[in-house]
Amino acid sequence: MQLGLIGLGKMGGNMRERLRRAGHEVVGFDFNPDVRDVASLPELVQALEAPRVVWVMVPAGDPTRQTVAQLGDLLEPGDLVIDGGNSRFTDDFENAKLLSEKQVGYVDCGVSGGIWGLDNGYGLMCGGDAEWVEKAMPIFDSLRPEGPREEGFVHAGEVGAGHYTKMVHNGIEYGLMAAYAEGYELLEKKDIVKDVPGAFKAWSRGTVVRSWLLDLMVKALEENPHLDDVSDYTNDSGEGRWTVEEAIALGVPMPVISASLFARFASRQQSSPTMQAVAALRGQFGGHQVMTIAEGEELRRKTGDEGSTHPAPAPEQAGSAGHDAANAGPSSGTGSTS
Structure with a gap:
């Protein structure tokens, strides 16, 4: 033809x-x-x-x-x-x-x-x-x-049905990629786990989370086990936004896909105004220390080296029941290559 x-x-x-x-x-x-x-x-x-x-x-x-x-x-x-x-x-x-x-x-x-x-x-x-x-x-x-x-x-x-179906397909893809990426970060942060790429590869046959996207994650980790020098800045091509807009228009609850889209937005911020506001509010109602950006970056660097994004509470905070001890600040990105 x-x-x-x-x-x-x-x-x-x-x-x-x-x-x-x-x-x-x-x-x-x-x-x-x-x-x-x-x-x-x-x-x-x-x-x-x-x-x-x-x-x-x-x-x-x-x-x-x-x-x-x-x-x-x-x-x-x-x-x-x-x-x-x-x-x-x-x-x-x-x-x-x-x-x-x-x-x-x-x-x-x-x-x-x-x-x-x-x-x-x-x-x-x-x-x-x-x-x-x-x-x-x-x-x-x-x-x-x-x-x-x-x-x-x-x-x-x-x-229109073809592109609508592809739009939903890509929305699902956003959610799947975010789930794999969050799992990667959790495994990376746990000190008893020594072979994160091997863990993902072990899921590629016989498990309920196996998929082609998982195979691609395995490939990415085999090439770069700790995703060194991979930026967490993640674009979106539009379909995820359109999927969420359609969910709103039709009254369809879509918490997973919506969250994965917003996570991409968060990846593009050098600092998070949302979490800056949270930190300021914690200072107001709980008397918690409100760090400068430089102090926050230093704390993030130190806790990142130790493998945890949640530092222990400072002595003056330890007795504050009902408030999380970690000072609010955006956590490091997943580094997903997808």
């Missing part, structure tokens, strides 16, 4: 290679001249035989919206556009409406698999009319993992 592919970065480039290995003809466009097959969108469209299928794999938001709009002016009735990026599902409604006015089909497809998808295949979650999904099924079948179709592909529902 013939496919136009726009966006040849880490994911798009590997997808092109996997499809070519499966015998498909892929014409790729990217702004990077070193990786593209054609130099412009008009050239890409001209290189394809009608009815065309064009897969968009560019950053979510304006880049995707603008690309879809340009394709709407270039394609012909009966052609199909697939958005395989991480677009918000609400964008799919507008993209589908714009293209339908030109009698061009639209399918949204959430794609999971990262850099490993080239060899392992990609998990695919599609939304759109059945006729358009079926039109691209040879492409989907070549991209998904080997085995039963339903174990690597789903036609989740109407336009």
